[in-house]
Amino acid sequence: MRIDSNFDSGNITVISTDSHTNVRLHLRKDINADHKQWFYFRASNIQGxxxxxxxxxxDEASFPEAWDTCTIVASSDRKEWRRINTHYDGKTLSFKDKSDSPITYYALFAPYSYERHIDLIGKSLAHPQCSLVKTIETVNKNQVEVLQIGSSSPHKKSIWIIARQHPAETMSEWLMEGFLQELLKKDGHSILSKATLYIVPNMNPDGSIAGNIRTNGSGIDLNRSWNTPCAEKTPESFYVLDLMKKTGVDLFLDIHGDEDRPFTFAAGCEGIPNFTEKQASLDKNFRRYFNEETIDFSIENGYPTDEPNQALLDIACHQIGYLYGCLSLTIELPFLDNKYNPDPKCGWSPERSIKMGTQLLTPIARILEEI
Incomplete structure (x- = not known):
């Protein structure tokens, strides 16, 4: 038996492989930060x-409360992922598996590889309605691509959608794949006659490649950097904000994943100092439209709502709602499953994330009529 994580997004530390069937492991910290939770590793020579x-x-993980109900995923081909139940005793997370394959991969959720990300960018740019607005160089010399979908016009609304600020939340980029594929079908979507979309499928390639759960190449949580971004340490948020000054923002969506909540939901910006009745109405209606489109989206808010003037402006959703007075939401997808529409075999999966990306177009189209 051999255990390793020497590949894109891999993360684990091997402590021992006693008797070739008992494997003791440690979660590895983010590069330059203390966060830990994500794991993704390969077990070889284990057939039968x-x-x-x-x-x-x-127990040292960033969100140990998530382990009590945790299921993880396994795959021999990294295309089809099956669910495995786990046990948590307050310190150790354990699971059993007997594989039919000589090599099996295990992860907290199905990874979204950097190679697949590059392919997504290339396929999108092959469409005549898609262009590359900007590339942002990261601390580790990777690129954050900002795509523009549709022509810009002063008569159109500006929609910004970003994903994967937290690199382990891979379900967010699976959603973006479905969203872009649906938006760019044939001659494009009807939304493009009314709006210009600015899309960032992966805000954090440094963290994604490194196998981080939460931080970028500087060891900083990007979703705590939007009030005072830094060109040197958080170029991702710094240059996206700079570009927003030129385009304006009429609708902002930030796609994430939640380790603990077993459903998909939205969190708003109701705690910002200048929150308006118009923003509140748009927020309520968007949630309703999304729920009417798919039962996989819940109107229930998974987080406590912020009291007035108590929103943390370092968070992207709050900062953009504050700066532009627009509908600004964080969309959270589950790592586990949707308790309102469970799938015992696969739980929440890449396929369901992709499908939700296609379904996201409907509430956007409907809310555009009210913005």
Missing amino acids: LDCQYYIDNA
């Missing part, structure tokens, strides 16, 4: 073996 895996420092 009853293997027991123990992550002995699970």
Whole structure:
């Protein structure tokens, strides 16, 4: 048996492989930060073996409360992922598996590789309605691509959608893949006659490649950087904000994933100092439109709502709502499953995330009539 994570997005530390079937592991910290939770590793030469895996420092994770109901994913081909139940005793997260394949991959959620990201950008740019507005160089010399979908015009609304500020929340980029594919079908979507879209499928390639859960190449949580972004340490948020000054923002969506909440939901910007009745109405209606489009989106808010003037302006959703007075939402997808529409075999999956990306177009189109 051999355990390794020496590949894109891989993350694990091997402590021991006693008797070839008992594997003791540790979560590895983000590069330059103390966050830890994401894991993604490969077990080789295990065909037909009853293997027991123990992550002995699970209690040190950033969100240990998520382990109590945790299921993880496994795959032999990295295309189809099956769910595995886990056990958490307050310190160690453990799971068993007997694989029919000599090599099996295990992860907290189905990874979205950097290679697939590059392919997504290339396929999108092949469409005549899609152009590359800007590339932002990261601390580790990777590129954040900002795509423009549709022609710009002073008579059109500006829609911004970003994803994967937190790199382990791969379901957010799976959603973006579905969204872009649907938006760019044939001659484009009817939305493009009314709005110009600015899309960032992956805000954090440094963290994605490194196998981080939460931070960029500087060890900074990008979604805590929007009030005082820095060109040197958080170029991703700094230059996106700079570009927004030129385009304006009429609708902002930030796509994330939540380790603990077993459903998809939105969190708004109701706690910003200048929150208006118009923003409140748009927020309520958008949630309703999305729920009417798919039962996989819940009107229920997974987080407590902020009291007036208590919103943290470092968070993208809050900062953009504050600066532009627009409908500004964080969309959270589950790592686990949707308790309102469960799938016992696959739980929440890349396929469901992609489908939700296609379904996101309907509430956007409907809310455009009110903005």
